[in-house]
Amino acid sequence: DTGVSQDPRHKITKRGQNVTFRCDPISEHNRLYWYRQTLGQGPEFLTYFQNEAQLEKSRLLSDRFSAERPKGSFSTLEIQRTEQGDSAMYLCASSARDSINEQFFGPGTRLTVL
Amino acid sequence: GEDVEQSLFLSVREGDSSVINCTYTDSSSTYLYWYKQEPGAGLQLLTYIFSNMDMKQDQRLTVLLNKKDKHLSLRIADTQTGDSAIYFCAESVTGKLIFGQGTTLQVKP
Numbered sequence: 067d068t069g070v071s072q073d074p075r076h077k078i079t080k081r082g083q084n085v086t087f088r089c090d091p092i093s094e095h096n097r098l099y100w101y102r103q104t105l106g107q108g109p110e111f112l113t114y115f116q117n118e119a120q121l122e123k124s125r126l127l128s129d130r131f132s133a134e135r136p137k138g139s140f141s142t143l144e145i146q147r148t149e150q151g152d153s154a155m156y157l158c159a160s161s162a163r164d165s166i167n168e169q170f171f172g173p174g175t176r177l178t179v180l
Numbered sequence: 181g182e183d184v185e186q187s188l189f190l191s192v193r194e195g196d197s198s199v200i201n202c203t204y205t206d207s208s209s210t211y212l213y214w215y216k217q218e219p220g221a222g223l224q225l226l227t228y229i230f231s232n233m234d235m236k237q238d239q240r241l242t243v244l245l246n247k248k249d250k251h252l253s254l255r256i257a258d259t260q261t262g263d264s265a266i267y268f269c270a271e272s273v274t275g276k277l278i279f280g281q282g283t284t285l286q287v288k289p
Contacts, residue, residue, distance in 0.1 A: 070222075099276065108184075108268050108279030109223070122276060157223070159277075166211060167272050171223040 068092060070172035072158050078178045079148055086144045087175045091160030098141050099169060100133055101157040102126065109157055115141060116163070148179045184269060186280035193288050198256040200283045202269035205250060209271035212245065214254045217266045217282070226254075226267075261287045 101109035117138040135141040159169040
């Protein structure tokens, strides 16, 4: 399968713990995006990378959140000192650098903070 | 600001047409998109329309765009039970997608 993959698919953690998620984009895609989706809502943009450069961060991305894409391939999203309000589905998407910007989404990582 | 609004729920009978509506605010969006999300599955791009078009047809799907009113619609002809899902419209703003809250389509046999 050559689609976007995310790991883990599910994560349960206790409040105050740190968690890290990984996203592997489609191999020839140079853009990578992170979104968060809560129940009953559409995905909300968090941040995106073009190659290894982080080009935009949402105001939703507090200082507890950090994302990296060190070699322009896979990306990690880390949440420090998790809070119950961080419970959500974290979605990763990738796209090729073209005008259509068709974004292909991974299956997501569902985070539950107890 | 950036905002996309959709009605939350639509119920139709199998074989009827479904029309899902969306309004957006950013007039600079170059492309507008419709995504489908089924339970337990990822988001799937259904179709998109370039902002200088007013209609696009793709098999059973018809997208209408009224740029003056910033109104987008998705028509599904001959709706099937397999079309039951949540449908999101989205606009592209500086590379990122801004999504609506999604319309749940229920198809009754």
